[in-house]
Amino acid sequence: MKDDTVGIACDWGTSNLRVYRLGPNAKIIEKRDFSAGITAIKNRKFEDTFMKATQDWLHEYADVPITISGMAxxxxxxxxxxxxxxxxxxxTIANNLTPIRxxxxxxxxxxxxxxxTNSDGLPDVMRGEEVQILGALSTINSEKITICLPGSHSKWATVVGEDVTExxxxxxxELFEAIKSHTIVGAMIDPNSWDEKAFIEGIEFSASTNNILNQLFAVRAKGLFNQLTTATAGAFLSGLLIGHELEAALAGARFRKVYLIGHGQLTNLYHTTLLEKGFDPKIxxxxxxxxxxxxxxxxxxRNVS
Amino acid sequence: MKDDTVGIACDWGTSNLRVYRLGPNAKIIEKRDFSAGITAIKNRKFEDTFMKATQDWLHEYADVPITISGMAxxxxxxxxxxxxxxxxxxxTIANNLTPIRxxxxxxxxxxxxxxxTNSDGLPDVMRGEEVQILGALSTINSEKITICLPGSHSKWATVVGEDVTExxxxxxxELFEAIKSHTIVGAMIDPNSWDEKAFIEGIEFSASTNNILNQLFAVRAKGLFNQLTTATAGAFLSGLLIGHELEAALAGARFRKVYLIGHGQLTNLYHTTLLEKGFDPKIxxxxxxxxxxxxxxxxxxRNVS
Incomplete structure (x- = not known):
C-alpha cells in the first residue's frame, strides 16, 4: 500500500542500526531498531544487513531518496x-554526500x-551527531545555539545561524567506565548503587581548583575516611567527571540555554549538572x-531537480 | 659472625617485600628483595613471611631495633x-609507631x-613514601624542599625544615594504564613502542588550556588524521598525563629544584618532563x-634510653 513516504533515513552507529520511514515535514511513519551496529557486521556484509532492515520499504518506495548517517x-x-x-x-553537507550503488x-x-580544528591546532571529529544537530536546528529559533550530545564521547557544538561553527x-x-572497571577508585564502587546526593556533591567537587588526576585519588582517600562508601562513590565519581566536562565546555559562557540531544539516564545526569551549574537545559x-x-x-x- | 649491624628495616609494599640490614650511618650492609607484597600474602601469614625473610638476621642480631614501613x-x-x-x-612519627610482638x-x-587535608577539605594519604622522604631529608640541605615520588599513584610532598607540611x-x-588497556585511545597504542619525540610533544600538548577530557579525545582524533601512529600514541599520551600532573603539582612554583625518589623508566620520564618545564630535577x-x-x-x- 502506497502512502506519503518521502524518504528512507538510516542512523547507523557503532552499536545500533536505526531506520526511519519519513513522511512530509519529517514525520516518522515507521521506525525500526536493530542491534546491528557496524562493529557487529561480519565480512563487510553491510549491504545485506541494510537490505534485511529495509527490503519491503525499498520495494514499496522505489523512487524516494535514501540517506545514511553515522559510523557506516x-x-x-x-x-x-x-x-x-x-x-x-x-x-555543504548535502553537496558532500558519498553515493553507494x-x-x-x-x-x-x-x-x-x-x-x-581548534585554535590550539587540535583536530576533532564527529559522525552521525551532525545530522541530529541539523535536525535540532529546524526546531529552534535562535541566532546562536549550544548543543550537547551526551554519550561515551560526548559532543558540544556551537551553531551560528545555519553554520556548525565549532x-x-x-x-x-568512556573514561568513567575505564576508571570504574579498572582502577583502585573503581574497586570501591558498587556498580548497582546510585546516590543522587553524592552525584551533586561530585559536581560541586569538580569546581574546586584541583587537578582531576589529584581529585581522582581524593575519591579513593574519601573512601578510606568513610566520606564515601561503595554505595555513593560511583555517583560521586560520575558527578566529578561530568562536572569537569561542563566546566570546560561552558567556560566563560554568557548564555544560559543549552540543548541536550539524548535520552535515558546519561542525558538526565547532564540535565541535572547543567541545572546545578545555573544553566537552562532543554532535552x-x-x-x-x-x-x-x-x-x-x-x-x-532541490539540487537534482 | 657479629658485625656492626645497628638495625633491621623493612619496606613492605603492595607488590614487594624488601628487608635491609643497616650499619652505622644508615649503611646498607645487606639487602634482600622478595616478590611478597601484602597482596601476595595468603591467610594473613605476615609473620611467617617476615620470619622467612629475616630469620638468620633476627637470630644473629637479637637486640637491634626492627622497623617496618609501607602497606604492611x-x-x-x-x-x-x-x-x-x-x-x-x-x-612524631617515631612516637607513633605501632608495635607487634x-x-x-x-x-x-x-x-x-x-x-x-588540603584547603578544599580533600583528604590524602601515603604509606611507605614518608620514610623515603625522611631518608631524603638527611641528604639534602635546604629550608624548603619539594619531593616527588613517581608511581602508579605519584606523591608530591613539601618539607619545610623538619616537617612534612603537605x-x-x-x-x-594507574589512569594511564586504564586508558591504554580499556579505551578507544588505548586501542591505537602499540604497547611495545616508545617515541621520545612524541613524549615531549605530549608534554607540550598538556600545557594548552584545553580540558584533559577533551584532550584525551584529541589523541584519538590525531590518530585519525595520521598526526599520531600506533608507534607514537602511547608516548604522547604518557607525556600528556605526566605533563598535566606536573602542571598542577608545580603551579606557581617559585623554586626550580625538585627531588625525585625513584628509579627506572617512570622516574626518567618525570625527570625529562621536569627538565622540559624548566625545573632542575635530581634523582x-x-x-x-x-x-x-x-x-x-x-x-x-633515644626515647627508650
Missing part, C-alpha cells in the same frame, strides 16, 4: 565518507562526518535526527 | 597503623601512614629509605 561512513564502515571541515552547513542499481547517500568532544563517559529526543535527514533529502531533491 | 601497616596488612596527620616530622616475644615497629597524590600512572634512589629507617631507629633508641 567511517573507514571501518560500509564505505568511507570523508570528514567535512567546520564551519559548515546543511547545504546497491546491487539493485539504486543509490544510497552516506553523510560525511564533520571535523574541526565542536569539541569529551571522552568522559531533545535523538529521533530529532529524522528532521536532519529530511532536510538533506529536500536539499538533494 | 594498612588495614589489609599485618596490623593497622593509623594515619598521622600532616604537618608532622620524624620525632612476634611469637618469639621480640617487638617489631610498624610506621604510621601520613594523612593530609602532600598530594596524583593517580596518573634519589628508593634505597634512600634506609636513611629514613635509620633515623627512626635512632629516635626510638
Amino acid at each position: 561512513g567511517s573507514r571501518q564502515g560500509w564505505k568511507e565518507a570523508p570528514y567535512l571541515p567546520c564551519p559548515t552547513n546543511v547545504l 546497491l546491487r539493485s542499481g539504486r543509490i544510497v547517500w552516506l553523510t560525511p562526518g564533520l571535523s574541526y 565542536f569539541n568532544t569529551y571522552i568522559t563517559g 531533545l529526543t535523538p529521533d530529532i535526527i529524522a528532521n536532519g535527514h529530511f532536510k538533506l533529502m529536500k536539499t538533494i531533491e | 601497616g594498612s588495614r589489609q596488612g599485618w596490623k593497622e597503623a593509623p594515619y598521622l596527620p600532616c604537618p608532622t616530622n620524624v620525632l 612476634l611469637r618469639s616475644g621480640r617487638i617489631v615497629w610498624l610506621t604510621p601512614g601520613l594523612s593530609y 602532600f598530594n597524590t596524583y593517580i596518573t600512572g 634519589l634512589t628508593p634505597d634512600i629509605i634506609a636513611n629514613g629507617h635509620f633515623k627512626l631507629m635512632k629516635t626510638i633508641e
